[in-house]
Amino acid sequence: MSNHSFHHPAVAARAVCPLRRRTFTSLAVLAAASIAAPCAVAQGKLEKTRVAIAVGGKAACYHLPLTIAEQLGYFRAEGLEVDIADFAGGMRALQVVAAGSADVVSGAFEHTINLQSKSQFYQAFVLQGRAPQIALGVSTKTMPGYKSLADLRGKKIGVSVPGSSTNMLASLLLSRAGIKADEVNFVGVGTAASALAAMRSGQVDALSNADPVMTMLEQKGEVRIVADTRTLKGTLAVFGGTMPAACLYAPVEFLQKHPNTAQALANAIVHGLKWLQTAGPGDIIKTVPESYFLGDRGLYLASFNKVREAIALDGLIPEDGAKTALQALASFEPTVKPDKIALGRTYTNEFARRAKDKFKA
Numbered sequence: 001m002s003n004h005s006f007h008h009p010a011v012a013a014r015a016v017c018p019l020r021r022r023t024f025t026s027l028a029v030l031a032a033a034s035i036a037a038p039c040a041v042a043q044g045k046l047e048k049t050r051v052a053i054a055v056g057g058k059a060a061c062y063h064l065p066l067t068i069a070e071q072l073g074y075f076r077a078e079g080l081e082v083d084i085a086d087f088a089g090g091m092r093a094l095q096v097v098a099a100g101s102a103d104v105v106s107g108a109f110e111h112t113i114n115l116q117s118k119s120q121f122y123q124a125f126v127l128q129g130r131a132p133q134i135a136l137g138v139s140t141k142t143m144p145g146y147k148s149l150a151d152l153r154g155k156k157i158g159v160s161v162p163g164s165s166t167n168m169l170a171s172l173l174l175s176r177a178g179i180k181a182d183e184v185n186f187v188g189v190g191t192a193a194s195a196l197a198a199m200r201s202g203q204v205d206a207l208s209n210a211d212p213v214m215t216m217l218e219q220k221g222e223v224r225i226v227a228d229t230r231t232l233k234g235t236l237a238v239f240g241g242t243m244p245a246a247c248l249y250a251p252v253e254f255l256q257k258h259p260n261t262a263q264a265l266a267n268a269i270v271h272g273l274k275w276l277q278t279a280g281p282g283d284i285i286k287t288v289p290e291s292y293f294l295g296d297r298g299l300y301l302a303s304f305n306k307v308r309e310a311i312a313l314d315g316l317i318p319e320d321g322a323k324t325a326l327q328a329l330a331s332f333e334p335t336v337k338p339d340k341i342a343l344g345r346t347y348t349n350e351f352a353r354r355a356k357d358k359f360k361a
Contacts (some may be wrong), residue, residue, distance in 0.1 A: 007317045011155045031290060043267075044260040051261060056090035057160055057191030059305045061099040062246050064126040066106045068279075069272035071287050077271070078264035088190045090160030103254055104265065108132070108165035109244040109317065112346040117336045121252045124347040126266040126355065127266040127317045128273070129245035131310035134169045135214040137223030138206045139199060146224060149177035158189040159202035166191075167247070168329070170208035173227050173238070175332035193294060199223065199317040202247070212294060212303035220300060230307045241324035244317050245310070247347075255348070264353050265346035270315040270355035277313065277361075314361040315352035 049181070055063055066084070068082065069075055075082040087093045090107035097105050098120070105111070105122075112122045138146045145153070159167040171181055189198035195213045198204050199222060207214070207223060211230060217223040228234040237241050248265055255262050279287075281301050293300040322343045329336045 001274050016329045022271075026353050028307045043263055043309040046079050046261050046264060047081060048103075048261045049259040050083070050103060051265065052083045052085065052102035053104045053106055054087060054093035054096040056087050056093040056164060056304070057105075057210065058084065058086040059289075059294075060133075060191045061212060061303055062133045063106055063209045064288075064304075065272040065276060065311065067289070067292075068275055069268040070285060071289070072272065072275065074268040074271040076266070078267050080261070080264050080268065082265075082268075087161075088188060088194075089159070089164035089166065091161050091163035091167075093297060097251070100143060104248050104250045106121060106246065106248055108168070108190055109247050109249070109322070109347070110165065110168060110329055112249050113322075113326055113329055113336060113341055113343075114333070116341055116346060117333075120248050121345060121347065123252050123255055123257060124247040124249040124317055125262055125350075126269045126315040126352045127244055127247045127312040128269060128315075129247075129310055130242060130312045130318070130321070131232055131307075132165060132169060132229040132243055132245040133307045134166055134229050135211075135218075136170055136173060136206060136208045136227040137199075137214055137225045137227050139202070139204070140222060140224055142202050142205045145227075149173060149179065149226065152177075152206055153179050153183050155205040156185045156187050156199050156203070158187050158195060158207040158209065160191045160195070160209065160345075162186050163236070166208040166210070167257060169227070169229065170206075171332050172328055175340040181332075192292075196294065208217050211307050212292075212300045215303040215306055216294065216296065216299050219302065232309055235310070239324050239328055242318050242321040243324050243328070244321040244347075247317065249347075252345075259351075263354060266315060266351035266355040267358060269358050270352060270361050273315060274359050274361045276308075276311055294347075314356040316349050316356065317352070 093105050093107050094111055096102045109124050112124050115122050134244055157170055169185055187204050188196045191210055195209050199207050199217055218225055227238055229238050284304055328340055330338050
């Protein structure tokens with residue numbers, strides 16, 4: 001299946017925008033109105049109006065576009081009732097969708113590649129993050145003499161949950177330093193207050209996690225950041241190219257059976273991305289739930305400013321980014337063989353492209 005394999009039903013219906021005759025007193029008014037306010041591109045009827053989205057670590061800046069779309073009513077504006085279930089990490093969220101208890105995952109793009117290597121076909125259909133927004137930090141308390149990644153051999157490394165993107169980044173970095181996954185102890189610590197507590201209590205020696213957690217630890221001098229993908233420059237240094245990160249992805253069957261519903265989901269996220277492009281600190285504070293600040297609004301805003309450029313602009317997944325993700329995974333995951341992966345089946349830009357046109361993102 002190529003990137004262009006989804007076709008919307010009732011294309012012909014799009015051009016038609018019903019106008020109530022009684023609203024207009026004359027043809028002249030009707031003509032003037034239609035010029036001044038051309039009909040928006042109509043969308044086919046939603047196959048499913050209630051959608052369950054599973055997310056791993058919703059309070060992290062990584063999933064901010066999802067939260068914005070939810071808080072500002074953009075899903076409702078598309079005719080959707082969205083139930084968002086939050087889990088400790090992306091791997092748990094994926095398991096819930098795989099079990100049929102949710103429809104869509106808000107999680108890391110590279111999972112679609114990993115799944116295909118196991119003959120499970122999922123597709124990303126709208127991008128939320130154009131950089132992974134994950135940093136690896138070493139405890140200044142338990143490892144004050146840290147010199148290089150080799151020092152992490154035999155240590156406890158905190159990740160959101162084993163198998164999640166935080167784990168993948170740590171595994172990639174360690175493999176480059178010649179450290180195998182079984183030479184360290186990965187510990188699931190979540191992504192919010194539990195991750196802060198794990199680092200502060202000395203439960204882990206290093207932490208691979210997202211913001212606002214990493215900025216909070218960094219600003220208090222509790223971690224030394226040794227790898228950083230919260231910026232585009234840092235992502236390039238780690239991966240050697242653009243790296244798509246947070247996205248909405250779903251089983252291919254879901255997208256085939258519910259194209260209009262998938263379109264509505266993509267529209268809501270792209271609407272959120274557009275809002276984020278111009279949002280100021282006051283807008284963020286008013287919109288993001290208080291609990292996400294982890295007790296410190298100032299540090300949350302510092303985190304947001306740090307990852308701001310990593311947030312996607314228009315929801316489109318870059319082709320070169322998919323290649324970067326495949327190379328990164330294959331470098332430490334023996335089950336992922338590049339010649340066996342059909343990258344075009346891991347994502348589609350059809351829905352995001354329509355959403356971008358709709359919102360001029």
